[in-house]
Every structure is written in C-alpha cells, then in structure tokens.
Amino acid sequence: MSQSTTATTVEFQVAEETAPAAATGGEAAGGEAHGTTEGTEAHGGGHQAVFPPLDTKTYPSQLFWLLIFFAALYVLMSKVVLPRISAILAKRKATIDSDLARAQALKDETEAAVKAYEKALADARANATEIARTTREAVTRDVDAESHKLDEALAQKVTAAEAKIAASKAKALDAVEDIAADSAVEIVAALGGGKVTKAAVAKAIKG
Amino acid sequence: MANDPIHQFQIHDLTGSFNLGGYEISFTNSALFMGVTVAVITGFLLLASSRAALVPGRLQSVGELWYGMIDNMVNNVLGPDGRKFFPLVFSLFSFVLVANMLGMFPYFFTVTSHVIVTASLALFVVGLVVVVGVWKHGLGWFKLFVPHGVPLAILPFISLIEIISFLSRPISLGLRLFGNMLAGHIVLKVFAGFVVSLGAAGGLGILGAIAPLAMAVALTALEFLVAFLQAFVFAILTCVYLNDALHTHH
Structure with missing residues (x-):
C-alpha cells in the first residue's frame, strides 16, 4: 500500500512540476525532484524529502476543496441544521413558558378563590356578630321597657295601698x-x- | 514502513489529476476527509434533530449541547449583535472538532494536520475581522491600533506593537491548531511504533513494549482532549477577534 502511495505522491508532484506526460517516468523524475538517488527506492523514501504539510504542491487542491466543503458546511448549517435545532429549542421554551404561565394563572385563580372564601367567611362572621349585637340590644331594650313598666305598676300599686292604709288608719282613728x-x-x-x-x-x- | 510517523500526513489523489487554471486540484484523501467531516456533522445533527422531541433523547441532547455551547459562546463574547456570526462560528467549531476527531481513527487522514488548511481558516477569520470592522466603523476602526491615552512620544512604537500583535493573530490561530494536531499524531505514532518494534524483538522486548503501549493509550486520551480543546480554542478566539471588529473600545 505504501509503495503505491509513494508512487501516486510522486506522480502528483511530477504532474505539478514538470508535465502531465511524465507519469511513467516516476522513478527518474522522483529522484530529480528529491535530489537524492535512492529517494524512491527505499520504501517511504519519497515523502522524506518533502514534509507533507509543507509540500506546496498540494496546497491548491487543499485550498480548493476546503473552500468547497467549508462553504457547503456553512450553507448547510445556516440554512438547514441550525434553524432546525433552534426551532426545537424555541418550541421547548415556548411550551415551558406557556406551561409556567398557565400554572401561574391557576395559582392566581386558587389564591383569588381562597381570598374570596376568606372574605366570605369574615363577612359572615361580621354579619353574625352584628345580628347577635342587634338582637342583644333589642332584647335588652325590651327587658328594660318591661321592667320599667313593671316598676311603675308596682309603684302605683304601692301608692294605692299606702292611700288605702292611710284611709283605714284615719277611719280607725275616727272610730x-x-x-x-x-x-x-x-x-x-x-x-x-x-x-x-x-x-x-x-x-x-x-x- | 507502518511506523514511519510522517506517512500518515501524506496526501495522494484518489481520482487522477484534475487541473483548473493551471492548478492541480485533484480530489485527494484530504478532500475526501473534508467531505466526510461535512457529511458527519450534517448527518449527525440532522439525525439528532429529526425527532424534534420536546423532551430530548440522548442523541438530541448531544446535538442541543453542541448547539448550546456555541450559542452561549457567541452570546457571551459577541453579545446580541453578534448573532449573525453564529452560523460561522458554529461551522468553524464543528469543522475543526469533527476533522480532529476523525483524525483519531487509525488510517484516517487528519485534515487539520496540514498548515494550509488551518492557516486558511485563520486568515479567513482575521480577514473577516478587518472587513467587518471597516464595514461597521469605517476607517475609524483602524484607531484600534492607536490606543487612547498613550504619550505621543511612544505612540508610534505602541502602534507598531499593536499592528504586529494583530498580524500575528492569524499565525498563532492557524499554527496552534496545526501544531497541536501534527505533533500529537507524530508522538502517538512514534510510541505506537516503539510497541511494534520492541514487540517484534520478542522476549524481553515484549515486556519492554508495555511502557510505550501504556504511553500510547494515555496519549490517545490526551489527543481526544486536545482535539476538542483546539476546536474550542479556535471557536472562542474567533469570537474574541470578531468582538474587536464589532465593538471597538479604543
């Protein structure tokens, strides 16, 4: 595998450097290119002369395909992939927000109901106290009036009785x-x- | 031949030579792995987002984490007006990350181990910074190189330093990634080569091969970390540099 790789590499360099027709003269051209005689004979020797990342012959190809593929990646990401993911995240956020809002609304409703209940209870209690108070007052008033009347009647009776006693006494004295x-x-x-x-x-x- | 540590960086064309305007642009193993990188990113993210579930599964979580990490980075560093750069930063990060990760597979080609690729990406980023900076702030953007409140006497000197530091950005950005990937792969290959050659010696050699094997395992773990870290560094530096273009504080 390495051997064939070396051959293609050399071919690549040759194609770039001399002429496309030099494909068959790999060994000679390779030796020329590397400036060593046993360059292509030893396995892997072909790439020892030029360190691959610094081999400028491969730069146009790498640049060209990088441009193509990176542009493709950018377009795919910005037009297809990222909108999809952001849509998922937006949907989730909207769902969570609306659920939270609904929960808050329900909570508010519950609180309002509790408040209303408490208010009704307090009103009822106040009402009851009021009724008790007015009833008590009415009863007290009645009792007072009644006892007043009774007192007056008793006073009258006492006066009448005293008059009668006085009359009897006078009569007795006359006798x-x-x-x-x-x-x-x-x-x-x-x-x-x-x-x-x-x-x-x-x-x-x-x- | 298998333990030649440089062999893995060899570029060879796969379809025969192809010329455009006198330049050799044949489809090479490097181009193939660029394509594979793009395919893996797109394929994975499309698959991850295919169910679009409200409660994400494992795959979708990874996709969302991936998205969220860059989203946060762009928001934190660039702010709200940097949103339009999000797809670019995401693409850069993903491309570098997946290219690095694919390089971790034996016999796979590492696209980012070639300086022309990393330097092109870095130059593109810094070029974009200049273009965006001038676009947004006009020629006033070049005041970036003339800091406020510096005595006039040393201003030319400071400006020179500022310009040099700006120009060194694409170099450091590109070389950092290139150097990390290249060196990591070479070291890994060298240690793996030790294992093979010591093991081939037999007897005591096999015993001695344990140490480089352990080293190779540890280095593999380290390389995975480096692969991620370098992609992250590349993305965050892109954001930091773009921030200079968007918000000039000088």
Missing part, C-alpha cells in the same frame, strides 16, 4: 274618737255630772 266620746258621755252621766251632749264631748276631744 276611736267616737268611742271615746261615747265613753265620756257615759262616764259623765254615771258620775252624775249632768247631761252632756255627745257633740260637745267630741268638740272637746278634738280640742
């Missing part, structure tokens, strides 16, 4: 005076003091 007058008339009569009228006695008692 005592009457009895005392009667007794006095009789006592006077019994003592023989004459006749004394009851009216005079009563007048005397009252003094």
